[in-house]
Amino acid sequence: MSKTIALLTDFGTEDIYDGVMKGVIKSISPNATLIDITHSIAPQHVRQAAFALLNSYRYFPNGTIFMVVVDPGVGTARLPIAVQAGNYIFVAPDNGVLAYALSNFPNKRVYEIANTEYRLPIVSNTFHGRDIFSPAVAHLANGVPIEKLGPELADVIQLPMPELTVQEDQIDGEVMHIDRFGNIITSIGELHWIETNRLVLSPIFGDVKSNVPIESSHARITVNDTEIFGIRVSYAESVRGDLLALVGSSSYLEIAVNQGNAAQRLNVSVGDRVQISLGEFDATVRN
Amino acid sequence: MSKTIALLTDFGTEDIYDGVMKGVIKSISPNATLIDITHSIAPQHVRQAAFALLNSYRYFPNGTIFMVVVDPGVGTARLPIAVQAGNYIFVAPDNGVLAYALSNFPNKRVYEIANTEYRLPIVSNTFHGRDIFSPAVAHLANGVPIEKLGPELADVIQLPMPELTVQEDQIDGEVMHIDRFGNIITSIGELHWIETNRLVLSPIFGDVKSNVPIESSHARITVNDTEIFGIRVSYAESVRGDLLALVGSSSYLEIAVNQGNAAQRLNVSVGDRVQISLGEFDATVRN
Amino acid sequence: MSKTIALLTDFGTEDIYDGVMKGVIKSISPNATLIDITHSIAPQHVRQAAFALLNSYRYFPNGTIFMVVVDPGVGTARLPIAVQAGNYIFVAPDNGVLAYALSNFPNKRVYEIANTEYRLPIVSNTFHGRDIFSPAVAHLANGVPIEKLGPELADVIQLPMPELTVQEDQIDGEVMHIDRFGNIITSIGELHWIETNRLVLSPIFGDVKSNVPIESSHARITVNDTEIFGIRVSYAESVRGDLLALVGSSSYLEIAVNQGNAAQRLNVSVGDRVQISLGEFDATVRN
Numbered sequence: 001m002s003k004t005i006a007l008l009t010d011f012g013t014e015d016i017y018d019g020v021m022k023g024v025i026k027s028i029s030p031n032a033t034l035i036d037i038t039h040s041i042a043p044q045h046v047r048q049a050a051f052a053l054l055n056s057y058r059y060f061p062n063g064t065i066f067m068v069v070v071d072p073g074v075g076t077a078r079l080p081i082a083v084q085a086g087n088y089i090f091v092a093p094d095n096g097v098l099a100y101a102l103s104n105f106p107n108k109r110v111y112e113i114a115n116t117e118y119r120l121p122i123v124s125n126t127f128h129g130r131d132i133f134s135p136a137v138a139h140l141a142n143g144v145p146i147e148k149l150g151p152e153l154a155d156v157i158q159l160p161m162p163e164l165t166v167q168e169d170q171i172d173g174e175v176m177h178i179d180r181f182g183n184i185i186t187s188i189g190e191l192h193w194i195e196t197n198r199l200v201l202s203p204i205f206g207d208v209k210s211n212v213p214i215e216s217s218h219a220r221i222t223v224n225d226t227e228i229f230g231i232r233v234s235y236a237e238s239v240r241g242d243l244l245a246l247v248g249s250s251s252y253l254e255i256a257v258n259q260g261n262a263a264q265r266l267n268v269s270v271g272d273r274v275q276i277s278l279g280e281f282d283a284t285v286r287n
Numbered sequence: 288m289s290k291t292i293a294l295l296t297d298f299g300t301e302d303i304y305d306g307v308m309k310g311v312i313k314s315i316s317p318n319a320t321l322i323d324i325t326h327s328i329a330p331q332h333v334r335q336a337a338f339a340l341l342n343s344y345r346y347f348p349n350g351t352i353f354m355v356v357v358d359p360g361v362g363t364a365r366l367p368i369a370v371q372a373g374n375y376i377f378v379a380p381d382n383g384v385l386a387y388a389l390s391n392f393p394n395k396r397v398y399e400i401a402n403t404e405y406r407l408p409i410v411s412n413t414f415h416g417r418d419i420f421s422p423a424v425a426h427l428a429n430g431v432p433i434e435k436l437g438p439e440l441a442d443v444i445q446l447p448m449p450e451l452t453v454q455e456d457q458i459d460g461e462v463m464h465i466d467r468f469g470n471i472i473t474s475i476g477e478l479h480w481i482e483t484n485r486l487v488l489s490p491i492f493g494d495v496k497s498n499v500p501i502e503s504s505h506a507r508i509t510v511n512d513t514e515i516f517g518i519r520v521s522y523a524e525s526v527r528g529d530l531l532a533l534v535g536s537s538s539y540l541e542i543a544v545n546q547g548n549a550a551q552r553l554n555v556s557v558g559d560r561v562q563i564s565l566g567e568f569d570a571t572v573r574n
Numbered sequence: 575m576s577k578t579i580a581l582l583t584d585f586g587t588e589d590i591y592d593g594v595m596k597g598v599i600k601s602i603s604p605n606a607t608l609i610d611i612t613h614s615i616a617p618q619h620v621r622q623a624a625f626a627l628l629n630s631y632r633y634f635p636n637g638t639i640f641m642v643v644v645d646p647g648v649g650t651a652r653l654p655i656a657v658q659a660g661n662y663i664f665v666a667p668d669n670g671v672l673a674y675a676l677s678n679f680p681n682k683r684v685y686e687i688a689n690t691e692y693r694l695p696i697v698s699n700t701f702h703g704r705d706i707f708s709p710a711v712a713h714l715a716n717g718v719p720i721e722k723l724g725p726e727l728a729d730v731i732q733l734p735m736p737e738l739t740v741q742e743d744q745i746d747g748e749v750m751h752i753d754r755f756g757n758i759i760t761s762i763g764e765l766h767w768i769e770t771n772r773l774v775l776s777p778i779f780g781d782v783k784s785n786v787p788i789e790s791s792h793a794r795i796t797v798n799d800t801e802i803f804g805i806r807v808s809y810a811e812s813v814r815g816d817l818l819a820l821v822g823s824s825s826y827l828e829i830a831v832n833q834g835n836a837a838q839r840l841n842v843s844v845g846d847r848v849q850i851s852l853g854e855f856d857a858t859v860r861n
Contacts, residue, residue: 004313006306012754013300013587016630019580019611023634026578026609030635034609035313035321037306043755044833056303059417060310061317072833075808125808127823130633180299181330234362234412249414259331259359291600293593300587322600322608324593343590346704347597348604467586468617521649521699536701546618546646 002031003141004061008053009069009129010041017127021067021134024120028138035060044072046097048270050159051176054100055250057088067129067137068092075125080113080132081156082140082149089146091137093128096159103161114150162187164206171201171212171276173253175223175268182261183254184223186274190251191231199231199247220277221245223255224268289318290428291348295340296356296416297328304414308354308421311407315425322347331359333384335557337446338463341387342537344375354416354424355379362412367400367419368443371433378424380415383446390448401437449474451493458488458499458563460540462510462555469548470541471510473561477538478518486518486534507564508532510542511555576605577715578635582627583643583703584615591701595641595708598694602712609634618646620671622844624733625750628674629824631662641703641711642666649699654687654706655730658720665711667702670733677735688724736761738780745775745786745850747827749797749842756835757828758797760848764825765805773805773821794851795819797829798842 005025011017018039025032037056041049049070057066064087071078071093079094085105090098091113102108113119113132118139123131136149163174164187173188191199191214201212216231231253232238232246238258243265248254253276256262263269292312298304305326312319324343328336336357344353351374358365358380366381372392377385378400389395400406400419405426410418423436450461451474460475478486478501488499503518518540519525519533525545530552535541540561543549550556579599585591592613599606611630615623623644631640638661645652645667653668659679664672665687676682687693687706692713697705710723737748738761747762765773765788775786790805805827806812806820812832817839822828827848830836837843 002317004310004317006310008306010754013610013612014614015751015753016611016626017753019582019609020630020633022609023578023580023611023630023638026607027633027635030576030578030607033313033317035306035309036300037303037310038300040301043835052303056307056310059307059314061314064310073809076810124821124823125810126820126828130823177302179302179304180297235360236363236412246413247411249411249417254413261330289604291597291604293597295593320600320604322593322596323587324590324597325587327588339590343594343597346594346601348601351597464589466589466591467584522647523650523699533700534698536698536704541700548617 002033003029004033004035004064005137005141006035006037006057006060006064006066007039008037008041008049008056008066009039010043010045010049011039011069011129013039017129021129024130024134025138025141028135029141032138032141041070044070046070046072046095047159048177049097050100051162053098054104057101060088062087065089065091065137065140067133068097069129069133070097071095071128074128079153080128080136081153082111082113082136082146083156084109084146089140091133091140094153094157096157098156099159100161102156109146110153110156111146112150112153115148118144118149162205164188164203166201166203166206166208166212169278171278173274175270175272175274176252178263178268178270181256182263182265183248183256184262184266184268185248185250186253186255188253188274188276191247191253192251193233193247214276214278218279219245221253221255222275222277224266224272226266228255289320290316291320291322291351292424292428293322293324293347293351293353294326295324295328295336295343295353296326297330297332297336298326298356298416300326304416308416311417311421312425312428315422316428319425319428328357331357333357333359333382334446335464336384337387338449340385341391344388347375349374352376352378352424352427354420355384356416356420357384358382358415361415366440367415367423368440369398369400369423369427369433369436370443371396376427376433378420378427381444383444385443386446387448389443396433397440397443398433399437399440402435405431405436449492451475451490453488453490453493453495453499456565458565460561462557462559462561463539465550465555465557468543469550469552470535470543471549471553471555472535472537473540473542475540475561475563478534478540479538480520480534501563501565505566506532508540508542509562509564511553511559513553515542576607577603578607578609578638579711579715580609580611580634580638580640581613582611582615582623582630582640583613584617584619584623585613585643585703587613591703595703598704598708599712599715602709603715606712606715615644618644620644620646620669621733622751623671624674625736627672628678631675634662636661639663639665639711639714641707642671643703643707644671645669645702648702653727654702654710655727656685656687656710656714656720656723657730658683663714663720665707665714668727668731670731672730673733674735676730683720684727684730685720686724686727689722692718692723736779738762738777740775740777740780740782740786743852745852747848749844749846749848750826752837752842752844755830756837756839757822757830758836758840758842759822759824760827760829762827762848762850765821765827766825767807767821788850788852792853793819795827795829796849796851798840798846800840802829
């Protein structure tokens, strides 16, 4: 069975970097199947990549090898690592980029990629995506056991978790991502509908791990001085141009404009604060 | 034989959406071959996608399954559909996005994608590309008969056709697309050279279906107050920087600048009017 | 064994062009593996594509067929060609786009793609990527011998080589590429470290072919009126925000900002002059 290698990087597709990495992988592992998650992570934005990986890895086939290269420390002492976690292998620089996804795996084994046999013969100081990570994933796809790559490490480097604090009458989070449509994706998740007008928040991040009930029509969302009343089930509850809050496809609170661009309209950026105030009013009246 | 799945969406490649859909497809149909037509349709621009599909589908292998997801109505009552037409299958939201391509197929069978067996276990309200369309194309690629997806429907939703009106001495159309090079692609097609200085228009759109002869040197093209005299056979009849009209690669009238950007020079946008005046002068004199 | 076809074009991925070419290739050669080097070469920028090919081809598997389509002369008398060089085949318009890569192959055989059997039945005047080059690479991937494509030619069209002049106390080059990170990639290569503080330049371009020793701490780099003292081994010798010169991943002199954008900071563009002054001072003192 051909192995799937999923690529998540900040190399873009405008230069030759992405293509060259694929050439290296295919030279070593001709039968590997390559899938791009994205190469458009903002340059050196480790946290954006960590969040993207967290929200995407579970949709890939069992056995997928993820190559995650956002590597501001290339050429420094940071280690290249390969991690076995569940049915997946994650290969990346050890700079925290795997931390969010790996928080879902209580059992994992972490290895340094140290064995020069599984690198290109010449390793540059500026492009380990090509010289170290691509050969590593290709050899793993060929069936090389992960422990052959190098010594086992105790753990991976951690990354500050996204903000998510739960108090009695409010939930505070932050803007994690603005997507192509201008949808504002927040750290407030995961949210699930349990009945009409009633959601439950099972916090992915933050110290509180118990479920928090939310009456959707009593929720007031504040972002960048704009207030939005209520959380909608779908775009069907709005018309073109409406600003609305809803549960996005990765189960986070998402702020959107029906067929429009919410981030532009609200002038919101990654890192901005988002707040849900609970139960202070009835959105069916206010909205 | 591995099935080809061709993807045409407005999801972009900057986010995880495109990659996640591919992960879902490959999880269900590991041997499917995925080809991106483009993911850069303008957000929610159903018509642009319909035109792109019309001009691309015929170049794909027999048996190709097209997944076309431009879906402003996600989460509303619009149906997900799969259509057997000729040797192809088209999978899309039923919002008109298939209408232009399907107008070429007198016989087709349309099915609602209703069978929950061929969806992801949890279906979000905002990302049916991942939860409904990707599993559907993957199961189809695995050989699931299309009629298993759900009940047959009478027809697909239609979309207003591009403007193309033919009168005795003029042809009116509209700008359908501006490409990466700034070439202005119009609805006036399809055009074929039948001899030197003589074209024939076989209207793809509009009420007139009979062929219209055009003397290329007697044609005056008007777009956004700019006049262009004559239709050229190729760029070879111009020099760098020349503005010219010619027959583009999809057989539409196209306005271009030799090694330059026509849309920028003429300040032309999608939807602008284009007119060909026939036979009023001799471009070999005027130009 | 499935053949790899690597694509390098200026067609972008926003339009249908890239996808349609892949559809054509897969229709003829269903088992070919397609890898994108990039489709983001600046429109009609033959030289940028030639440089990209030079720096990428060697990372692809033996037997790879490269389809390089940057084709400002489409529809003119320029010939479509296929070149056997080493274990690779290069397919392109004969406009110089292959010249830099082929300069590494003393023995090569050049063929015109003239045989209409290996084209699409209808050949447009504006999209030979689809009508001529895609079918050619697909048939080659299927094992059609290259000499079947058409008559052998004496050589390919040449392209002015990048500037690289070596004098006693200075080296002059030019900016060849600005990458996604804003790194400034120059024509001064290839550079290799031979010991601490000592590099050797083995000129890829220019008339001087003998090796030039460089004491890295005595090198002063000038670009757009900015001076940079010394050539660093890696980013580890700098901190965030530092402007530095180092040897890039393709062994050219590269000017970068640690986790920043050098091209923006220095207002540098492709074609700008770059100079290394040798041995005039001690950067360990000056810097």
